[in-house]
Amino acid sequence: MQNVTRATFNHVMVPNYAPSDIIPVRGAGSRIWDQQGKEYLDFACGIAVTLLGHCHPKLVAALTEQAGKLWHLSNVMTNEPALRLAQKLTAATFADRVFFCNSGGEANEAAFKLARRFGNTQSDGRKNQIISFYNAFHGRTLFTVSVGGQAKYTQGFEPLPGNIKHLPYNDLATLEEEISDETCAVVLEPVQGEGGILPATQEFIEGARRLCDKHNALLIFDEVQTGMGRSGKLYAYEHFGVTPDVLTSAKGLGGGFPIGAMLCTQKAAEVLQFGTHGSTYGGNPLACAVGEAVLDIVNTPEVLAGVEARAKLLREGLDVIGKRYGIFEPVRGMGLLIGAPLTAQWKGRAKDIVNAGFRHGLWTLVAGPDVLRLAPSLIIAEADLAEGLKRLDAACAELAGTAVKKASGG
Ligand SMILES: *Cc1c(COP(=O)(O)O)cnc(C)c1O
Numbered sequence: 001m002q003n004v005t006r007a008t009f010n011h012v013m014v015p016n017y018a019p020s021d022i023i024p025v026r027g028a029g030s031r032i033w034d035q036q037g038k039e040y041l042d043f044a045c046g047i048a049v050t051l052l053g054h055c056h057p058k059l060v061a062a063l064t065e066q067a068g069k070l071w072h073l074s075n076v077m078t079n080e081p082a083l084r085l086a087q088k089l090t091a092a093t094f095a096d097r098v099f100f101c102n103s104g105g106e107a108n109e110a111a112f113k114l115a116r117r118f119g120n121t122q123s124d125g126r127k128n129q130i131i132s133f134y135n136a137f138h139g140r141t142l143f144t145v146s147v148g149g150q151a152k153y154t155q156g157f158e159p160l161p162g163n164i165k166h167l168p169y170n171d172l173a174t175l176e177e178e179i180s181d182e183t184c185a186v187v188l189e190p191v192q193g194e195g196g197i198l199p200a201t202q203e204f205i206e207g208a209r210r211l212c213d214k215h216n217a218l219l220i221f222d223e224v225q226t227g228m229g230r231s232g233k234l235y236a237y238e239h240f241g242v243t244p245d246v247l248t249s250a251k252g253l254g255g256g257f258p259i260g261a262m263l264c265t266q267k268a269a270e271v272l273q274f275g276t277h278g279s280t281y282g283g284n285p286l287a288c289a290v291g292e293a294v295l296d297i298v299n300t301p302e303v304l305a306g307v308e309a310r311a312k313l314l315r316e317g318l319d320v321i322g323k324r325y326g327i328f329e330p331v332r333g334m335g336l337l338i339g340a341p342l343t344a345q346w347k348g349r350a351k352d353i354v355n356a357g358f359r360h361g362l363w364t365l366v367a368g369p370d371v372l373r374l375a376p377s378l379i380i381a382e383a384d385l386a387e388g389l390k391r392l393d394a395a396c397a398e399l400a401g402t403a404v405k406k407a408s409g410g
Pocket of ligand 1: 102103104105106108137138139140189193194222223224225250251
């Protein structure tokens with residue numbers, strides 16, 4: 001018997017969210033089922049998180065095996081899953097050191113605190129400016145919303161942490177004008193996720209690296225959304241051939257189990273000496289055991305190459321639907337992080353498309369009011385991709401008023 005429904009939400013939850021009417025109770029692969037047994041194809045992955053689908057057998061095994069062994073210690077003692085995952089992450093990336101936490105916001109909080117201490121130890125207290133970009137999203141803690149580039153997330157929470165400068169994304173000339181020896185860090189997403197699935201240009205990324213070197217500032221890549229294979233490489237920085245000093249990872253890292261990580265060079269790591277920062281749960285054995293299983297699967301040539309192949313199919317399908325209904329501009333993004341910007345006559349209606357998708361058994365996302373965002377599992381079956389596109393086509397047909405009406409009897 002069901003004794004909780006969507007109506008319960010309004011009675012017991014803080015009203016900061018407005019979830020859909022659907023309450024899923026079960027998932028397998030790229031499908032979820034709601035309380036009424038209705039099935040949905042998942043092109044959202046819980047906002048780019050469940051990148052191996054729901055209840056992947058190897059992740060279930062890693063989690064349940066660890067659950068029978070050891071759940072939690074705190075950082076008074078280290079543990080084997082955390083050490084193994086850190087070993088694998090440093091072996092697979094530019095990084096020498098890892099700090100574990102529980103979310104993307106916490107990973108960025110650590111990175112920004114590191115940046116401030118870095119600046120403060122290099123100067124007479126004047127090297128503390130953080131440069132970030134309009135429409136960036138870095139999390140919901142007070143520091144991370146302040147560094148993020150969307151005023152709506154800081155309004156009403158003043159006073160905010162100071163000396164954060166926001167500049168236009170992909171505008172190297174402005175960055176060059178504004179950066180100085182008082183800048184301690186430049187932070188950017190290789191593809192702005194929440195900001196509309198907007199990839200950085202090669203020139204911008206290379207220029208940011210050069211300017212950070214010139215002014216002795218840390219370059220921080222927020223790869224919370226682009227990381228763990230979603231871009232078609234383990235981390236998106238590999239596409240650009242530019243390495244940051246600090247990189248943050250979360251979302252896909254746990255495949256659905258909460259975990260975040262800050263990866264950094266030895267030089268950056270030294271800033272966070274004993275006692276300077278911490279987390280009770282960070283590096284928790286359960287989270288790290290799952291993270292290790294995710295990394296073992298994702299960081300293989302088959303899975304990473306499969307991302308590109310699936311992305312191609314998805315882009316082709318979106319182009320067809322986009323043209324058929326005059327609904328999408330050319331799609332953009334990287335790998336299986338795809339944005340379909342709406343055409344002028346559909347502007348502002350991304351949410352309507354998501355809702356129509358729900359009616360047709362498909363879960364998609366928005367990235368702002370004007371972009372439909374798709375982030376399916378990295379290993380979604382091609383048949384599921386095709387079926388999801390069919391459902392998206394039906395949703396767009398309904399909105400465009402061209403849906404074929406079901407014959408009513410005979
Ligand atoms: C989702 C996201 C975050 C915040 O992660 P949480 O786990 O929600 O704290 C930070 N940065 C980027 C780029 C994100 O997409």
